[in-house]
Amino acid sequence: MSGLIGADDRPMREGADEAAVFDCLEPPKARALVMAGVECFADLGFDGTTTRDIAERVDLSPAAVYVHFPSKADLLFTISKLGHESALQTLEAAAASEPPGTERIGAMISAFAAWHARNRRLAKVVQYELDAIPPERRPELNRMRRRFETVFESTIEEGIEANLLTAPDVAGAAMAILSLCIDVARWYSPQGPRSPESLGRFYADLLLRMLNAAPATA
Amino acid sequence: MSGLIGADDRPMREGADEAAVFDCLEPPKARALVMAGVECFADLGFDGTTTRDIAERVDLSPAAVYVHFPSKADLLFTISKLGHESALQTLEAAAASEPPGTERIGAMISAFAAWHARNRRLAKVVQYELDAIPPERRPELNRMRRRFETVFESTIEEGIEANLLTAPDVAGAAMAILSLCIDVARWYSPQGPRSPESLGRFYADLLLRMLNAAPATA
Numbered sequence: 001m002s003g004l005i006g007a008d009d010r011p012m013r014e015g016a017d018e019a020a021v022f023d024c025l026e027p028p029k030a031r032a033l034v035m036a037g038v039e040c041f042a043d044l045g046f047d048g049t050t051t052r053d054i055a056e057r058v059d060l061s062p063a064a065v066y067v068h069f070p071s072k073a074d075l076l077f078t079i080s081k082l083g084h085e086s087a088l089q090t091l092e093a094a095a096a097s098e099p100p101g102t103e104r105i106g107a108m109i110s111a112f113a114a115w116h117a118r119n120r121r122l123a124k125v126v127q128y129e130l131d132a133i134p135p136e137r138r139p140e141l142n143r144m145r146r147r148f149e150t151v152f153e154s155t156i157e158e159g160i161e162a163n164l165l166t167a168p169d170v171a172g173a174a175m176a177i178l179s180l181c182i183d184v185a186r187w188y189s190p191q192g193p194r195s196p197e198s199l200g201r202f203y204a205d206l207l208l209r210m211l212n213a214a215p216a217t218a
Numbered sequence: 219m220s221g222l223i224g225a226d227d228r229p230m231r232e233g234a235d236e237a238a239v240f241d242c243l244e245p246p247k248a249r250a251l252v253m254a255g256v257e258c259f260a261d262l263g264f265d266g267t268t269t270r271d272i273a274e275r276v277d278l279s280p281a282a283v284y285v286h287f288p289s290k291a292d293l294l295f296t297i298s299k300l301g302h303e304s305a306l307q308t309l310e311a312a313a314a315s316e317p318p319g320t321e322r323i324g325a326m327i328s329a330f331a332a333w334h335a336r337n338r339r340l341a342k343v344v345q346y347e348l349d350a351i352p353p354e355r356r357p358e359l360n361r362m363r364r365r366f367e368t369v370f371e372s373t374i375e376e377g378i379e380a381n382l383l384t385a386p387d388v389a390g391a392a393m394a395i396l397s398l399c400i401d402v403a404r405w406y407s408p409q410g411p412r413s414p415e416s417l418g419r420f421y422a423d424l425l426l427r428m429l430n431a432a433p434a435t436a
């Protein structure tokens with residue numbers, strides 16, 4: 001994107017962060033299948049991917065998928081759940097790291113946008129394949145999705161009460177912040193001029209202007 | 219999305235706008251196949267869709283696809299080209315409808331966001347399936363995609379020169395505006411509380427705050 005020109009101290013770590021999201025998964029074969037699932041679903045879509053595609057990417061037989069997951073849709077649910085949890089932990093850690101008001105909302109925007117740049121393939125699977133999640137699994141994800149909204153809404157409200165922010169519609173502003181950060185996963189390229197962290201800071205500045213606050217880095 | 223609460227005068231026209239984008243296509247069977255292609259690619263992804271899926275949706279044989287399009291990828295290119303053209307025409311018409319500055323950029327944001335709400339399945343195919351476009355067809359789309367950026371950039375610059383807008387990074391601000399409007403296609407539901415037009419006005423107000431201008435509807 002020509003719009004994001006700037007020099008950066010970008011570390012070389014394409015894919016490393018996405019692997020970290022799944023560190024908790026055992027056994028290693030299940031973890032390998034989940035990571036292969038992220039790559040396949042991001043490249044081919046859920047409907048365009050077979051269990052054979054996933055298994056072959058890590059030199060396993062298609063039957064190996066069913067040893068660890070009841071179905072392709074359950075494998076997707078595992079990806080989606082861990083992806084949502086990782087993004088939510090990142091957001092809540094950023095919120096806890098700064099005092100209420102401008103600094104807190106800026107840190108949250110910055111961390112949430114950077115997460116979507118760093119984990120863009122995972123984020124695409126999480127956001128674009130919700131319709132393929134088994135219906136009985138959706139309430140759990142929906143509770144987490146609602147949590148993203150309430151964390152942003154309550155932080156904006158805190159800032160408004162402290163006369164540090166303004167918003168014509170708190171829920172609408174929170175939704176727009178989430179939307180802009182999520183869309184990073186669609187267009188971000190690690191070959192582009194901005195690191196995830198630099199993009200995060202840029203978005204925090206832009207969106208703090210939207211919330212009528214002074215830029216966080218000024 | 220809970221953030222977008224508001225009463226609306228929403229017309230009943232799900233799908234009608236997307237059909238209008240393809241009105242220029244002849245013969246009618248080619249038009250029907252393209253519209254079926256939008257539905258299939260939006261639901262199943264390009265890789266998850268067969269030419270049989272597309273043909274069956276309009277009661278034609280798979281061979282009928284090849285009468286009108288050399289390949290599934292060429293059918294996708296036709297969808298993408300007409301989709302880009304429609305969005306660009308909408309944007310340029312909005313730009314021409316208002317004087318430079320706050321009104322013009324507000325009208326552009328409003329129209330562009332509303333286009334993505336009205337044509338959300340088409341917009342998803344246009345934005346999410348770029349990798350499946352045949353390489354020799356990409357330069358034509360890339361020229362149009364660059365045009366979206368320059369139209370927003372030049373309008374913001376006009377506003378800055380007239381002391382009506384400010385932006386720390388014109389190209390970055392234009393990119394964020396495009397991104398927020400494009401992401402509407404991911405989450406918008408016609409069953410939700412906002413009409414495409416109401417969402418467009420809301421986004422224009424939010425983003426004019428980002429550009430440090432007074433709300434267009436104030």
